[in-house]
Amino acid sequence: MSQRKVLELFYDVVSPYSWLGFEILLRYKNIWKIDIQLRPGFTGGIMHATGNTPPAMVPRKGAYMSRDLERLSEFYEVPLRNPSDFFNSIIKKGSLSAMRFLTAVQMSHPEFLEEVSRELWVRIWSEDKDITEPESILQAAKKAGMSEDMAKKLLSAISLPEVKNKLKETTDKAVEYGAFGMPSIVAHINERPELFFGSDRFELLAHQLGEKWLGPMPQKSRL
């Protein structure tokens, strides 16, 4: 039996394009028979390490991005909605505590990683809600089906050096692969890691994997 190809998805919940990449890859998981490794990282760390800046810091790119996301939301059926105060929620408040929480989830209860990630995206990129306060993170964990006890325990772990180091290690690994932003997908094809940046390279990724791109909703596709 042929082995599933491994794809690492480096993502950050502050990044709306990461949400698209995450949902699309998961839709294709069994169609392309790929093994997806979710790798929560920190965009701020990648930007710092590579001298890059978030695209929306250029006003014209920010305006384009806002319309781009509206169109992509409809196309991919992911309920993205631009936050009312982009600068405050995305740039100023950011996602460090949320990404440390996801790292703690990954380390101790990886079975919740997918759903807690999604609930954090729903808060920040769909419901225009905070993801930085402890109560906000606990709410996301609860909606993901985690018990309050477990969520509180993981939340108290986010200041531990092991958790901080693991997030840094994941971020550094993405940079080592050549990443300069999020999402970054690393496909292990014929033992060679191939980096794909963004959520708009799926057609190319499919080609490289020797698979078919069936559009945004592959389960519904009649191609």
Ligand SMILES: N[C@@H](CCC(=O)N[C@@H](CS)C(=O)NCC(=O)O)C(=O)O
């Ligand atoms: N064209 C990409 C854009 C992805 C993107 O802009 N990602 C942001 C974070 S939300 C980033 O890290 N950008 C770095 C860059 O553009 O250099 C897509 O459609 O997914």
